[in-house]
Amino acid sequence: MQWNFKIISAICVAFAALTGCNDSIDEDIAPRQLVVEGYIDSDGYPSVFLTYSVTANDYDRPMSDNLVRWGKVTISDGDTSIILTGAPNNNSFPPYHYRTFEMVGTPGKHYSIKAEFHNDVATASAEMLNPVAINSVDFEPIADSDSLCATFVNFTAPSDTPAYFVVFTRSITANTPFQPCMLGALEITIPSDKCRLQVYKAKSDFSPSDEDFVPHFKRGEDIQVKLSRVTKEIYDFWLAFSNESTFGNSQFINTSANLPSNVTGGFGIWSVQASSSIAATVK
Amino acid sequence: MKTKLLHSVITTLRLPELIVPAVLTVFPVATLATEGDTLTHHTSLKEIVVSGASQSGTRIKADGTITLNNSRIGDMMQLFGEADAVRYLKMMPGVTTSSDYASGISIDGAEFSHTTYRIGDAPVFFPYHFGGVFSTFNNRHFSSTTLDRTCGKGKGPNMIGASIDFITPTDTDSSAHASLNVGIVNSGMSISIPVNRKLWLSASARLSYLNLLYGNLLEDNETKTRYDFHDVNITANYIASDADRLTINLFRNADRLKYTNDDYAMTTAMNWHNNLASLQWLHKSSHIEWKQNAYVSNFGSSLSLEMLDFIFSTPSIVTRIGSSGYLTSGNRFKWNAGYEVGYTHTSPQNVDYSGYINHSLREKNNFNSVDYTISAQCEIKPTEKLSVTPWCKFSGITSHSYSKVFVCPGTSITLKTGKNVVTSAIYKSLQTIHEAGFSDIGMASNFRITSTRQIKPQTAFTASIDYMRFLSVGHRHDFKLTAHAYYRKLDNAHEYSGNLISVLKDDYNVTDNIISGNGYSAGGNVMLSKERGRISGHISYAYGITRLKFSSSSQGYRPSANDLGHAVTAYARYEINRRFNVSAAWSFTSGRRTTPIKSIYIISENVIMQHGERNSARLPDYHHLDIAANYHFTSQGRLKLRHTIAVSVFNAYGRDNVEMQSFVIDSDTGRYHMKQNKSIYKYMPSISYAVEF
Known part of the structure; x- marks a missing residue:
C-alpha cells in the first residue's frame, strides 16, 4: 500500500512538472531594425515612411515608440541627391512621412535611397521602367448587394514580357492615400495581351475593430486606380506582401515565409514604380 | 503434470x-x-x-507491433460518442500529433505521410475526419487494428514509416449481429448477417449532424465553422472451400468543411473524400498460405477560398490501382515470397479561380507512375530462443522519363531469454508517393504526388531495438515493460515551399515548389502496462528528435514539423463491476514545432511578421485529460439486447491548447497584440447510446 502511494505520488509530481514545462513560445531576441516603406512614381514625388521593427518579446509598447521622426532620408537619381523633409501625415499610418517636391520620377533612371537614424542605415535602389497605360476602368454589380460593385481595370500588356505590376487604389471620396490593393501583384507573360484585372480595396489592419473588411467599393464612390510597373524584385515583395496580408491569419494555410526585400540594413521596400492612373466614379 | x-x-x-x-x-x-x-x-x-480474440484491449508484441482489439476499444474510451482505434493509438508511446487539428499521426518522429493506413491491404490516403479527433475508420466494422513500425517487413507496402491495418472480421460461424449508436455529433449503425452458409455480409455507416448541436460552439464574433461527414463500409466474406476465402471490402467517406471569417470577408471551404474497393483471396492449407489482393483506392480533396466574387479552388486527386500476392510456407523454416504492382495517378493542385485576372485554362498537372516490387522473406530459428528474419525487396518505379530500381534489404533478430524478449531490426525502405501542401499539420488540402525525376523516391535506413519484459507481482505476470529505441536516416525528404498567391501565376509549376533534402530521426520510448484485471492501463514516456536539411536552404539541419520532443501518456481504466467502468487518459507532448516570429513591423497599414529559422521554436506544450464512463445493461425480449450508455469529456480540465500564434494590431489602442488561435476542443462533453445484439 505504501509502495503504491509512493509510485502514485511520484507520477503526480512528474505530471505536474511536465505540465508546467513550457507554456510560451521560444523567442530569440531580434534587434530592432529600420523599416523603409518608400515610393517614387513616374511623374510623381517620392514619399517615404520610416519606422522601427519591434522585437516579438517586447511588443507591448506604444506604436509612437516605433516612429522615426528625426531620421535622415536621402534619395538620389544618379545625378542629384535630395534630403527629404519630415512632415506629419494624417491620411494613413504611420502618421509621419518624409517627402520632397524637388525630384520627380523619370522612367529609365535608377533611384536609390539611404535612410539613417542614430547608427542604423538602410539603403536600396531600383530602376524605374516605362509605364503601361490603363485603357479603362469598368464596374459590375455584385450579386446580392445593392451598394457594392466589382471594379475592373483594362490594359494592354507591353511587348517586352514578362512584365510585373502592382495595382494601387484609393478612395477620392474618403481622401485615402494609394495603397496596394488585395491580390494586386501580377505577372504578365504574354506580350501585348489584353488584360482585364479585377481590383479590390486595400486591406488595412488599422480599420476599426468593429468594422469588417469589404473588398469592394461602394456605388457612387469616386476612386482612383494606379497601375504601377515594377521590377521583378519589387514585384516579389508585393506578391509576398499580398499573400501575407490576405492569408496570413488563416489556420488552413501555412504562411511563415519572410517577405523578400530590396532594402539592405533593414526591412521593407523601396518601390520605384512606373505608374499610370485613372479616376472614375463607381457605378 | x-x-x-x-x-x-x-x-x-x-x-x-x-x-x-x-x-x-x-x-x-x-x-x-x-x-x-x-x-x-x-x-x-x-x-x-x-x-x-484476446480479452485484452491492447497487445504489444516483442517487436513493437501493437494490436488493438476493436471490440474492446469502445469499452475503454469513447469521445464524441465514438470509439476510435487511431485515436487510441495516439496513446501509445512515440505515436503523437501535438495538435487537436492535426490530421495524421507521427510515429517515431516520422512525417504524417510516412504512415500508411490500409483496409484489406489497400491504402486509404487520408483517413481523417476534420481535426484528427477521430478517423474515418468505423470502429464497429473492424475486429482489430495493428500498428507495425516496420511496415510489414518484407511483406508490407513500400513506405518509410509504419503501417496501420484495419482488419475486418473473418469469423463467419457466429450468428447475425447488429449495433446502433446514437451520439450528439453523429450516429452510426453496423450490421453483420449470414446470407447463407458460405456468404457473410457486414455493413457500417455513420452520419454526422455536428452543425445541429455543436453549431454554437463552432462560432464566435468573427468566425463560423460548419462541418459534416459520412462514411460507409461494406465487407463481404465468401467461403469458396475449406481452404479458400474471398473478401470484398468497399469503403467511402466524404467530408465538407466551411469556415467563415467576417473580419476578412473570407470563406474557406475544404471538401475531401476517399473511395476504396478491394478484393482478397486467401488460400490456406496445411502447407501453404497464399494471399492475393487487388484494389483501387482514390482520394480527392479541394481547398476553396471565397471572398465575394474572388473564388479560388485547388482540387487534387490521387488514385492507385494495385495488386499484391504473398505465398507463405514452412514450419521451422518459414518463408514467404510476394509481389506488388501498382499504377498511381496523381493530379495535384489543379487550380481554378475567378475574380482575378483573365487567364487561360491551364493544362492539368498529372503525374503518373508504375511501381513494382518483388520480395522474399524467411524466418530461421537456429534455437528455440533465437529467430532471425532476413528479407529483401526489389522495387522499381517508372514515371514519365524517370525510371529507377531499388534494393531494400532488412533483417530482424529476436532473442528470448526467460521473461525478456529483445528484437532488433535493421532495414532499408522506400516510398514513392509523397505528400506536400499548404498545411504543416497534414490537413486534407495537402496533395499527393508520385515520384518524378525532380521529386525522387524517399529512402530510409532504419535501425531499431525493442525490449519486452514481464514483471511479476506475486505469482502473476500482470505488468509488462516495453522499450523501443530507433534511428532513421532519411534521403530525399520533400517539403512544399510555395504559397497560395504564387499558385495563381500562369507559369506555376507544382514541382518547382517542392524542395528536397535529407534528414534523420532518433529517439526511444518506454511503457509500463497492465492489460488485465479490474484496473488496467499504461504509462509511457517517449523522447525523439527529427532533423531535416534542404539543399535550397542555408540553415543546415533544422527540426522537422514532427520533431517529437517529450511525450507522456497515461491511461487507466477501472471496471467497477461488469456493468460500469470508468476511464481516464492524459497525454502530454512538447508543443508542436513552429517557425517563431522574431520581429513585427508595419507596411502599408498591415502587420508584417519577420520569422526566425523554420521550426526552430515550439508552441506551448500540448496536453489534455479525457475522461469517460460506460454503463452496460441488457434487456430480454425476442432478442437479447446489450445496451451501452457512454459519457465522456474531452479536455476535462479545459487546457487552452494553442494551434497558431500571430500578432495583430489593436486599432483602438494602437498597440500590437499577440493573438493565439486556440483549439475549440475544450470541456467537450458527449453522450451516446448504443444498442447491439
Missing part, C-alpha cells in the same frame, strides 16, 4: 487467454492418444494453431 507445465509455459509467453483453455482441452486428448492402450493409430501433430 504435463498439463501444469504447459499452462505455466503459456502463461509465461503471455498467450491470449482464450488459447489457454483451448490448448488445455486439446493437450489431455493428445496425451490419452499416445498413452492409451486401446488406441492403435498414432497421429503426430506438428503444429496446432488456435486462434481467438
